[in-house]
Each structure stands twice: as C-alpha cells, then as structure tokens.
Amino acid sequence: MTLQYPRRQQQLQSLLQRLGVPEKAPIRWELLDLALTHSTASAEANYEQLEFVGDAVVKLAAAEFLLETYPDLKVGEFTAMRSVLVSDRILALIADEYGFDRYLLVSASAMTDRAGKESRLADSLEAVLAALYLSTHTLQLVRPWLDRHFHPLSAEILADPARQNYKAALQSWTQGHQKTLPEYRTQESGQTHNDPERFISEVWLQGKCLGQGMGRSRKAAEQAAAQVAFLSLSAEAESV
Numbered sequence: 001m002t003l004q005y006p007r008r009q010q011q012l013q014s015l016l017q018r019l020g021v022p023e024k025a026p027i028r029w030e031l032l033d034l035a036l037t038h039s040t041a042s043a044e045a046n047y048e049q050l051e052f053v054g055d056a057v058v059k060l061a062a063a064e065f066l067l068e069t070y071p072d073l074k075v076g077e078f079t080a081m082r083s084v085l086v087s088d089r090i091l092a093l094i095a096d097e098y099g100f101d102r103y104l105l106v107s108a109s110a111m112t113d114r115a116g117k118e119s120r121l122a123d124s125l126e127a128v129l130a131a132l133y134l135s136t137h138t139l140q141l142v143r144p145w146l147d148r149h150f151h152p153l154s155a156e157i158l159a160d161p162a163r164q165n166y167k168a169a170l171q172s173w174t175q176g177h178q179k180t181l182p183e184y185r186t187q188e189s190g191q192t193h194n195d196p197e198r199f200i201s202e203v204w205l206q207g208k209c210l211g212q213g214m215g216r217s218r219k220a221a222e223q224a225a226a227q228v229a230f231l232s233l234s235a236e237a238e239s240v
Contacts, residue, residue, distance in 0.1 A: 003029050012036070015103050020145045021132070028135045035127035036100070038120065040107035047127035054126030057133045058086045061142050065150045070158075080163040081154055088122040094149050095121035100128075116193065118216075161234070166226035173233060174205055182210070182229070184222045189214075201225040 003009040012032050016025070031050065039046040062085045066078050073081075084090060101117075104124050110116065132141040162169035174182050186201040197214045201221035204210065211232060213224020 003033055008033060011103055015098065015100075015128075018098050021141050025141055026135055027141075028131060031131035031134055032128065035131040036103050036105060036124055038104060038106035038110060038124070040110040041105040047124055050127035050130040051123045052130075053134070054128070054130035055086075057129045057139075057142065058091070058126055058146075061129070061139055061146055062086050062150065064139065064143070065147055066154065069151070069154065077163070080165055080168070081157050084157050084164045085150055085153060088118055090153060091122035091125045092118040094146075095125040097149075100124050162227075162230055166223055166230045170203070170226045170230045170233075173230065178206065180206065182226070184225065186218050186221055203229045205229075 003012070009029065012029060015036075016027065016032075017023075021027070034045060035047050035050045035054075037046045039048060059082065062082045063078070066073065066081055066085075070077075070081075100121055101111075104120065106120065110120070129142055129146075133139065135141060157164055170182055174180055183204045184201055185204060186199055188198060189200050190198050192198060196216055198216055199218050199221035200212065200214050201218070201224065202209050202212045203222070203225040211225045211228030211230075213221050213226070213228055215221035215224050
C-alpha cells in the first residue's frame, strides 16, 4: 500500500532508508504517516495513540537488548539502565540524529516552540516505533537500527557509578554514610511549558545545601541538583 500523496510517500521512504529499514519491508504507510503528524497539524489524526503503543515497544526493545547484551546483570541494573535508554532525552537525541523534524507534520507556531522540541522528537520516535512494530507485530524493523544507538549508550551508563540516576545514587550515599535522606526544595520560576529552566531545585542535607539544578519538570530539576551534590560528595570522598 502507498499513500495518496507521492511527495509524502517519498519523504517517508527517505526516512526509512536513513533508518536502514529494508526497501521491501511490509510497511503500513498510513500508520507511518500518522506517526509523523503532530496534533497541531491535525487534531483528529495524529501520533498520540501510536505514541502510547510506542512507549511499550521501546521498553520491550530495550529490555531484549539489555538481556542479550548483558545477561549477567541483576534485574535492578536492567531497570536502571532501561529507564535511561527510553527517557525523552535519549529518544529525542536519536530522533534528532535522523532529522525527524524534516519529516514531522506540525504547525508553524509549534515548530518555533524550541522548548517543546525535545518532547516532539521523543514522542514522534515512539510513534514511529509503534508503526514499524504494528507493520509486522515483531521487532524486526526496530531492533537492527535502534540497537546501534543502545550499544554505546548502555556502555556509557555502565561506566557511570550513578547509572545516570543521581537522585537514587545520592539517596544511597547519604543513607550509607549519614543514615539520613536528602531534602529537595523545588520552586517554579516560570510558566512556559518545557522551558529547561522552568523549575529550580536545591538539595539539602543536615542544614547544608549540597547542590542546585534546573529542569523542565520538578523531577528533572531535582535530578540536576542531585547530580551536582553526588559528584561533589564523590570527589570529596576520593580526595580523603
């Protein structure tokens, strides 16, 4: 099956070629077109439902990859690594590498919203993963190109003692060394959705501020503050 509009068909074929999807793969083109249609381009026919499916697809792909690549890891390590691999930050980076912006149908006003770019890219990548999965009901059109990104990313995560989850790492450190939990004091500094400086967080321990960070959400700001604190405490411990 092909799309009614030849130019759009060519665009989608170009993207699949960049992903390395075989030319004769049984693609459901109408789903792929939908996967790259933002809600501002069509309120009725957009990627939102496919994004829901894609969220499960990318988690399954990451789980299979980790089990095959690191069979000796404990379940807790799998969970920590997968949470990073399927995060919006990572998915947006992957989508950006393939130039998803040039294939995504979106209104002019939304396109100029730089703060929302990360979520647009991550969401559209999840939707594309769903379209590819639903074309075969397997991961055969997903794993080959997605694994190429998971390999270096997972190695980077394993090399990080915090597994890129600094809140959990800081909590473990403070419980082990001082038998107490850190306290986060987070404030909203603006109202712009997806503004990377919308929230400011400080992390305190026993009356001392250990670090400050900013983020698009409370969680992201707290992670940023925890990273500053954890790295500082780790450096102090190594110097002793």
